[in-house]
Amino acid sequence: MNRFAELLDRLVLTPSRNGKLTLLTDYFRSVEDPDRGLALAAITGDLSIAAVKPAMLRTLVIERMDPVLFGYSYDYVGDLAETVSLVWPQPPGDPPDHSPTLAEVVAKLQAASRSDGPKVLARLLDSASISARFAIIKLVTGGLRIGVSARLAKQALADLGQVDVAEIEELWHGLTPPYAGLFAWLEGKAERPEKTALALFRPVMLSNAVGDGDLEKLDPADYAAEWKWDGIRVQAVCEGGVRRLYSRTGDDVSGAFPDLAEAMDFSAALDGELLVGDPQATGTFSDLQQRLNRKSVTPKIQQRYPAFMRCYDALQIGDEDLRALSFRERRGRLESFIGTLDPSRFDLSPLVEFPDWTALEELRRAPPHPIIEGVMLKRWDSPYLTGRPKGPWFKWKRDPHTVDAVLMYAQRGHGKRSSFYSDYTFGVWSGPEGAEELVPVGKAYFGFTDEELKQIDKYVRDNTIERFGPVRSVRADRREGLVLEVAFEGLNRSTRHKSGVAMRFPRISRLRWDKPAAEADRIETLQALLDS
Amino acid sequence: MYAGVSSLLQQASRGGISNYLGKMRASDLLHPRPEGLYCPPGDFFIDPVRPVNRALITHGHSDHARSGHRAVLATRQTLDIMGLRYGEGFAGTTQAAALGETIALNGVTVTFHPAGHVLGSAQIAVEHQGRRIVASGDYKRQKDATCESFEPVKCDVFITEATFGLPVFRHPPDSEEIARLLKSAAQFPERSHLVGAYALGKAQRVMRLLRDAGFDRPIYIHGALAKLSDYYQNQGIDLGRLEPATVESGGKDDFTGAIVIGPPSAFADRWARRFPDPISCFASGWMRIRQRAKQGGVELPLIISDHSDWDELTATIKETGAEEIWVTHGREEALVRWCELEGIAARPLHLVGYEDEGD
Numbered sequence: 006m007n008r009f010a011e012l013l014d015r016l017v018l019t020p021s022r023n024g025k026l027t028l029l030t031d032y033f034r035s036v037e038d039p040d041r042g043l044a045l046a047a048i049t050g051d052l053s054i055a056a057v058k059p060a061m062l063r064t065l066v067i068e069r070m071d072p073v074l075f076g077y078s079y080d081y082v083g084d085l086a087e088t089v090s091l092v093w094p095q096p097p098g099d100p101p102d103h104s105p106t107l108a109e110v111v112a113k114l115q116a117a118s119r120s121d122g123p124k125v126l127a128r129l130l131d132s133a134s135i136s137a138r139f140a141i142i143k144l145v146t147g148g149l150r151i152g153v154s155a156r157l158a159k160q161a162l163a164d165l166g167q168v169d170v171a172e173i174e175e176l177w178h179g180l181t182p183p184y185a186g187l188f189a190w191l192e193g194k195a196e197r198p199e200k201t202a203l204a205l206f207r208p209v210m211l212s213n214a215v216g217d218g219d220l221e222k223l224d225p226a227d228y229a230a231e232w233k234w235d236g237i238r239v240q241a242v243c244e245g246g247v248r249r250l251y252s253r254t255g256d257d258v259s260g261a262f263p264d265l266a267e268a269m270d271f272s273a274a275l276d277g278e279l280l281v282g283d284p285q286a287t288g289t290f291s292d293l294q295q296r297l298n299r300k301s302v303t304p305k306i307q308q309r310y311p312a313f314m315r316c317y318d319a320l321q322i323g324d325e326d327l328r329a330l331s332f333r334e335r336r337g338r339l340e341s342f343i344g345t346l347d348p349s350r351f352d353l354s355p356l357v358e359f360p361d362w363t364a365l366e367e368l369r370r371a372p373p374h375p376i377i378e379g380v381m382l383k384r385w386d387s388p389y390l391t392g393r394p395k396g397p398w399f400k401w402k403r404d405p406h407t408v409d410a411v412l413m414y415a416q417r418g419h420g421k422r423s424s425f426y427s428d429y430t431f432g433v434w435s436g437p438e439g440a441e442e443l444v445p446v447g448k449a450y451f452g453f454t455d456e457e458l459k460q461i462d463k464y465v466r467d468n469t470i471e472r473f474g475p476v477r478s479v480r481a482d483r484r485e486g487l488v489l490e491v492a493f494e495g496l497n498r499s500t501r502h503k504s505g506v507a508m509r510f511p512r513i514s515r516l517r518w519d520k521p522a523a524e525a526d527r528i529e530t531l532q533a534l535l536d537s
Numbered sequence: 538m539y540a541g542v543s544s545l546l547q548q549a550s551r552g553g554i555s556n557y558l559g560k561m562r563a564s565d566l567l568h569p570r571p572e573g574l575y576c577p578p579g580d581f582f583i584d585p586v587r588p589v590n591r592a593l594i595t596h597g598h599s600d601h602a603r604s605g606h607r608a609v610l611a612t613r614q615t616l617d618i619m620g621l622r623y624g625e626g627f628a629g630t631t632q633a634a635a636l637g638e639t640i641a642l643n644g645v646t647v648t649f650h651p652a653g654h655v656l657g658s659a660q661i662a663v664e665h666q667g668r669r670i671v672a673s674g675d676y677k678r679q680k681d682a683t684c685e686s687f688e689p690v691k692c693d694v695f696i697t698e699a700t701f702g703l704p705v706f707r708h709p710p711d712s713e714e715i716a717r718l719l720k721s722a723a724q725f726p727e728r729s730h731l732v733g734a735y736a737l738g739k740a741q742r743v744m745r746l747l748r749d750a751g752f753d754r755p756i757y758i759h760g761a762l763a764k765l766s767d768y769y770q771n772q773g774i775d776l777g778r779l780e781p782a783t784v785e786s787g788g789k790d791d792f793t794g795a796i797v798i799g800p801p802s803a804f805a806d807r808w809a810r811r812f813p814d815p816i817s818c819f820a821s822g823w824m825r826i827r828q829r830a831k832q833g834g835v836e837l838p839l840i841i842s843d844h845s846d847w848d849e850l851t852a853t854i855k856e857t858g859a860e861e862i863w864v865t866h867g868r869e870e871a872l873v874r875w876c877e878l879e880g881i882a883a884r885p886l887h888l889v890g891y892e893d894e895g896d
Contacts, residue, residue, distance in 0.1 A: 011717075017827065018836050024725070024816075031724055070704070071878060077871045078705045082826055091705040091825070135707060417805060417834055423817050424809035474832045475805075 006133060008036055009044050009107045010140035016151040020419035025153060029161035033188070040107040042183025045162075047144060049155040051182055054114045057126055057145040059085050065127050069094050086146060090139035093130050101132045108183075110141055156254040166191030171208030171391045174255035178205055204247040206255040207240060207274055207320050207328070208391040212381060212398035219399070220362045228382045229332065230357040230365055233400055234278040234315055235290055235378040235495070237297070241265075241314060242274040242321075250279075261299055265312040268350035273342065276318035276389075277354065280376065281310045284352035289375050290509075291497050316343060317354040317381075320389060328389040332397075335389065369401055378494065379403045405492040406534060407514060408433065409525045411443055412487040415465040417475040418450065425458055426465040426477060429513065431489050435504070435528040443481055444504045444528055449491060452512030460516065461487070486522030490515035496534050506531050561666045563694045563861065566645075569888050574672060574696075578665055579645030581610075583672050586890030593647065595674025596658035597622065597737055600892045610634055610642075612649055614657025614772065618737065621764050634659070636685070652676040653687035654843050655738030656769060662690050670694040671857065677842065678849040679711060682749065683742045683774050687853075695859035696886060699867030700844040700896060701822050708822055708846040714839040715746040718818060721837055722796060729792045729812040730837070733801030733819040735895065736761050738843050740798050741769045743820050744776040746841070747796065757782035757792065759799030759808070784811045805834075822846065822896045842896050851875060866891040 012032045019025050033041050046052035066075060066089050075092060082088040105113075110129055117125040126145060130138050143149050156170075159177065163170040168191070179202030180187055189195035238253040248269045250259040259266040262279065281296055282288030288310065295310045296302065319339040320328050327335050336356075343353045357380060359365040369380045379402035387397035410431035418427035428450040432443035453461065464487055468480040480486060492514040499507035506528075567576050573585030573592075581591040588605035595601055595611075597618030602611070604623040609616065613633040620627060634640060634649040636659065641647075649659040652674055660673040671692040678687055701708075722730055734740040740762050747756060755778040758766060763781065770776055782797050792812045803809065804817055819835045822842025830838040845853065850872060854862055862883040864872045869885035876883030 014827075015721075015837070018830055018838070020836070024836075027724060071874070073874055074704050074871055077868070077874070078703050081703055081868070082705055083828065087827060088705060091707060135709070419834060419836070420816075421814045423815060423834055424805060424807055475834050 006105050006107050006110055006137040006140060008032065009040065009047075010134070010136040012044065013140050013143065013149060013151055014136055016153055020152075022157065024420070025157060026161050026164055029153070029158060030165045033161065033165050038185045038188060039183035042185060042188065043107050043111050045158060045184060046182035047149060048151070048153055048158045052111070052144070054111065054144055055117065055119065055122060056147050057122060059146060061123050062086075062089055062126075062142065062146070065089075065123055065130075066093060086142040087139060089130075090135055090142055093135075093138055096131045103132075104134060104137060105129060105132055110144070114145060154254075155256055159255075162187070162191060166193075169392070172197075174206055174208055176200060176205070177255055178202060178249065178257065202247075204242040204244040204249045206242070206249070206251045208255070209238065209240065209253055209276065210318075210389050210391065210398060211393040212400045213393060213395055215382070215399045215401040223382075225359065225361050225365070227384055227386070228399075229336070229385055230359055231317060231354050231381045231383070232357060232372060232374075232377045233379040233381045233402065234280060234354065235376050236278040236280040236293055236315070238276075239279045239314060240274060240276055240320075241269050243269050243271050244274075245272075261296065261302060262312045263302065264307045265314060265350055268347045271342075271346060272323050273319060274321040275314070275316045275339070275351075276320060277314045277316035279312055279314055281312055283311060283313055283349055284315070287315075287374060287376055290495060293376075294497060311349075313350045313352070315352055315354045318389065331386045331388060332383050333385045365401075369403060372403065377403075402494075405494055405510075405514075406496070407490055407492050408446075408531060409488050409517060409520060410446060410491050411481045411522050411525045412461070412464075412479055412489055413443055413445055413481050414476055414478050415461070416477075422458075425462045427458060427462070429461070429489065431491060432481070432504075433526045433528050433531065434523075441483060441523075445502070446504045446506055446528070446531060447491065447493070447508040447511040449489075449511045449513050452492065452514055453516070457513075457516055481522065483523040484521075486525075488517035488520040488522060488525050489513050490517055496531060498535060504528060504531075506535060561668050563668060563670060566665050566668055567663060567670050567672070567694075567696075569886060571889065573890070574886075574888060576642075576645060576663055579642040579647070579663070581642055581645075581647075583661055583663075584674065584891075591642070592628075593661055594619070595652065595661060595672065596654055598655070598675070598735075598895065600890065600895065601674060604628065608632070610640070610647075612636065612657045612659050615659070617768065618657055618765070621768060650688045650690050651685035653678060653681060653684060656684045656741070656772065656774070658684060658738075660687075660690060662692065668693050670696065671859075672696045673698065673853075675700070675844055676853070677845045678853065679708060679842075681711075681742055681843075682745050683738070683769060689853065689856040691858050693859060694861045694863060695854060695857040696863045696865060697850060697854060697872070698844065699850070699864050699869050699872045701842065701846050702850060702864070702868040702872040704847045704871065706822060706825055706846045707848060708825070708842050709840055711742075711746055711841050712750065714820070714841050715743070715750045718796070718837065718839060719747075719750060719752060721816065721818075722794065725816060726794045728814045728816050729795045729797055731804050731809060731812060731815045731817050732796065732798045732839070733804050733817070733821075733835075734798055734841075735843075736800050737765050739820055739841065739896070740800075741766055741774065741776060742843070743798060743839075743841065744779070745774065748775065748777045752796070753777065754796075755780040757795050757797040759797075759803050761800050761803070762798060782811070801833075823894075844896055854881065855879075 015028050078092050079088045159173045160170050162173050186198045190197045240251040242249050250266050252258050281293045319335050382399040384397040410433050413432045414430040415426035416428040430445050430448045432445040434441045435444045436442045465479050469477045471478045491511050493508040493511040495509040497507045572587045572589050574583040582589045583593045584601040585592050591608045592606040593610045597615050602619050604627040607629040609628040610632045616631050636649050639648050646664040648662040652658040652660045654675040660671050662671045669692045671690050675698050676687050734743050758779050816836050818837040820839040820841040823829045824838030824840045862876050863886040865886045865888050873883045
């Protein structure tokens with residue numbers, strides 16, 4: 006348990022992806038079965054333990070210490086799990102000579118009935134160290150919140166076994182904790198686990214962005230073009246009565262889209278974009294947002310924002326694996342198969358006809374629907390390949406929007422950037438003439454060169470007004486302020502931000518040292534984009 | 538008659554029953570003034586925050602040891618440290634107090650006893666007309682190879698700090714924390730580890746702990762640590778090979794895999810740019826609280842403190858046998874509450890000018 010607790014403590018404070026991967030692979034390498042597999046399941050959200058309510062935790066600790074002292078402690082720390090882990094009194098007598106392993110903790114928690122759950126938890130806390138107590142409480146209160154996605158954990162497994170992460174993703178849904186067979190394979194001690202489960206995920210094919218000069222070398226006749234829909238890439242797999250809707254990284258998202266999952270009564274594996282509305286009237290990105298990041302979804306929301314799938318590839322139909330066939334052949338199969346599906350839930354991503362690159366560029370710049378973010382190019386003769394091969398698939402995005410905003414706050418970065426103010430919150434003007442105020446509209450931490458970073462950092466240090474921990478507010482008024490040209494992909498309505506807008510994928514595109522702060526854009530400029 | 542009894546009772550409840558029996562009232566022996574803790578019969582201050590005629594200094598941290606007093610009484614090491622920090626003319630006259638030696642000041646007896654906080658740190662016992670108060674300054678009980686261990690002194694009133702005066706503060710053994718640092722250094726050999734540590738005491742303790750854990754490569758240090766670390770070495774505390782963390786000594790590659798120690802503020806500064814993809818570490822009791830580490834951008838918190846944690850504070854209060862506890866700088870209310878539950882008289886002593894955040 007102590008090693009798992011230490012891993013959690015390190016992960017939560019390690020911002021860099023590579024740092025997290027090193028910590029995870031070292032853990033998987035040095036810890037034995039079944040502890041490491043249970044840790045993996047805890048991280049990917051595949052470990053089921055009956056939950057303990059925070060109120061119960063509080064009751065347990067109050068039975069053991071002065072409530073006033075607990076109150077002072079909780080007020081100071083602010084986090085219940087952490088407070089309880091720290092103040093939990095060591096039971097009288099010698100400290101236990103054995104601190105419980107993760108497997109023992111999980112076994113005891115899983116075996117506990119609803120009524121003796123709190124007692125079992127208390128005994129575990131009695132026997133554990135401070136950081137182990139914190140980890141145990143996190144396990145029972147649900148949600149580790151350590152900034153590690155299931156995808157990252159799988160990448161760490163891939164690093165451990167020197168295999169492609171796609172191989173792990175492909176196997177994943179057929180495996181169960183504590184994954185002994187998986188670890189044995191990754192360590193070269195056993196064969197790769199058999200793919201016995203039905204409706205497994207197929208690793209997806211990804212595209213490269215069109216770079217400068219790429220198109221000149223390509224013959225337009227070799228490529229098909231489609232609109233690039235700005236929804237969620239999904240894979241719908243049905244096999245032997247098992248239905249699964251996967252995200253691009255192989256997470257099962259069926260639970261969030263029960264309406265779409267219900268319509269999946271076929272035998273195939275289809276690749277496409279999940280959108281909201283219906284094939285005749287595709288919803289906008291803000292409509293789609295109503296369905297994102299929800300664990301469960303009410304019937305009302307399902308009715309108002311129905312999910313459907315715009316299909317663009319078929320990986321399997323019936324028993325036949327189509328991935329080795331050319332795009333042209335797969336497309337043909339898909340076109341005839343799609344007619345057998347529920348037309349309110351599945352449609353075909355139309356091909357875009359174009360004689361040459363110039364004509365396509367014009368279409369790309371003026372797409373017919375706001376949720377289109379560019380065009381996709383797919384080589385007619387290419388098989389469906391895993392990963393991101395260079396050549397067969399390209400994405401050619403619409404040019405980003407830009408806005409001139411004023412730097413308001415700067416925060417210190419991490420790792421290589423820990424001595425630089427590198428995360429910037431910027432705002433635009435709002436309010437009546439003569440009483441303009443800056444309202445924050447976004448935050449960006451990349452897009453600038455190393456040299457520009459140095460310049461902004463110096464500016465921040467020289468123009469600091471106030472400090473709040475790692476954050477500084479900088480001088481920003483009508484007369485003085487640094488104008489940043491910010492590029493972004495789109496704008497959503499937001500009730501969480503004062504400005505009412507949230508930018509998608511904002512980055513600093515230029516430093517406008519030349520531009521007076523008063524001439525930066527106004528909020529109305531952004532609001533106009535929302536309504537278009 | 539009636540009024541007389543009630544005033545006697547009032548007096549008894551203010552100063553403890555003993556002053557009714559003839560001892561002097563504790564608050565007449567020591568009480569707070571804007572300059573600091575003052576002893577009227579002895580006419581001296583303990584750790585005054587403004588220049589005074591006579592100052593008794595517990596230890597060399599800058600909020601306790603200030604320059605500009607006319608006469609200073611402190612341990613030899615504290616006087617040396619003040620000289621290093623402020624220059625030789627930091628006080629009109631100085632007098633070194635040997636630990637355990639009894640010194641009379643205007644009929645008041647003072648004795649210095651080790652406090653275990655940093656090199657030279659001492660508690661000051663003040664005794665007059667049968668009453669003894671111990672002003673402990675800052676202290677800790679965990680063993681520390683860079684200074685003498687705390688020595689409990691029996692007293693009537695014990696003045697305790699409360700920097701970590703909440704039950705959430707429980708410091709782990711320092712060797713475990715250093716082991717985590719060394720483990721991380723092995724896990725990330727391509728990066729450097731920057732350890733933030735206060736220049737007096739904590740920095741040298743971390744160096745010494747690294748040596749005790751078998752780390753024998755050079756330790757790179759920020760310039761602000763050089764004089765004090767040299768002084769520790771001259772006092773016979775072996776810190777091993779220390780190298781200045783200067784850019785002149787080479788490019789970024791020189792610090793690959795290095796452990797660098799500097800004052801915490803330096804790591805937010807441009808100074809830190811010379812290190813390759815550094816992992817920021819901070820050696821402090823505050824690192825017990827995750828949010829504190831997170832807010833400060835600390836990736837590897839090391840819970841190493843020169844102050845007592847909750848368990849040390851409460852155990853020490855019991856050991857001194859004091860019938861009354863005065864609680865100063867920090868989270869006074871929780872410690873006062875604990876004393877209440879234990880049936881020990883306690884009150885916060887409001888002294889101004891001390892950092893209750895430094896560790």
